[in-house]
Amino acid sequence: MNITGNTILITGGTSGIGRALAEAFHRLGNRVIIAGRRQPLIDEITAKHEGMVGLQLDVDDPASLSSAVAHIRSRFPELNVLIANAGISRSEDLAADHWTASDAEAIVRTNILGVLHLTAAFLPLLKRNPDATIIATSSALAFVPRADFPTYCASKAFLHSWLTSLRHQLRKIPVEVLELSPPYVQTELTGAAQASDPRAMPLDAFIEEVIEMLRQGDHPGGEILLARDQPRRRAERDGTYDSIFAAMNPS
Numbered sequence: 399m400n401i402t403g404n405t406i407l408i409t410g411g412t413s414g415i416g417r418a419l420a421e422a423f424h425r426l427g428n429r430v431i432i433a434g435r436r437q438p439l440i441d442e443i444t445a446k447h448e449g450m451v452g453l454q455l456d457v458d459d460p461a462s463l464s465s466a467v468a469h470i471r472s473r474f475p476e477l478n479v480l481i482a483n484a485g486i487s488r489s490e491d492l493a494a495d496h497w498t499a500s501d502a503e504a505i506v507r508t509n510i511l512g513v514l515h516l517t518a519a520f521l522p523l524l525k526r527n528p529d530a531t532i533i534a535t536s537s538a539l540a541f542v543p544r545a546d547f548p549t550y551c552a553s554k555a556f557l558h559s560w561l562t563s564l565r566h567q568l569r570k571i572p573v574e575v576l577e578l579s580p581p582y583v584q585t586e587l588t589g590a591a592q593a594s595d596p597r598a599m600p601l602d603a604f605i606e607e608v609i610e611m612l613r614q615g616d617h618p619g620g621e622i623l624l625a626r627d628q629p630r631r632r633a634e635r636d637g638t639y640d641s642i643f644a645a646m647n648p649s
Contacts, residue, residue: 410484457512
């Protein structure tokens, strides 16, 4: 992926990793379109960044997605980078008598179906433009899960597998497919406490590493994965899965 000169659509672009990526790519001279559900927040962010464009989009809503596609095709037919970053995370106590699948269904709709529908909607446009790239935000938890976030981790494992297949099927089409697998980062994905948790990686430091990896093309197999997360990625191969799982999920 080129890191400058692109027209980039970022979903989930009004907070956390999505917003930080949008701001970083904007500074690098890309035309950045941030998409999110909250129009006031979109307006606030774009007002602070001259040239950045906002687009209201709910990836769970087919009508909203259809309207966004029509808008992009009309105003930004040169779109060549899609960053499917919108996602939600919720803890679940599957052993509790009051547990239902409602949270799991919401996670699947946003984290899985949202990415699939978004890709299906924009892939025909991306195919027509040079230096096209699809990036989807997965998680290092795709490889060894936090058991208290079962559906979230499973949704990211799904994306890892699905992106591998998408990359293979597009191997003769000039659309690069990348998987961004963040570690535990200081965002509000699981709540306000995460943003200041000293155990989490500072967001700015994470984005800086990601941009440098993209600059250098340092993403073997299409995976943007920090060195600190390689042990989890290779746990099955290295025979360390059980010990890492136990360390992450103390009894």
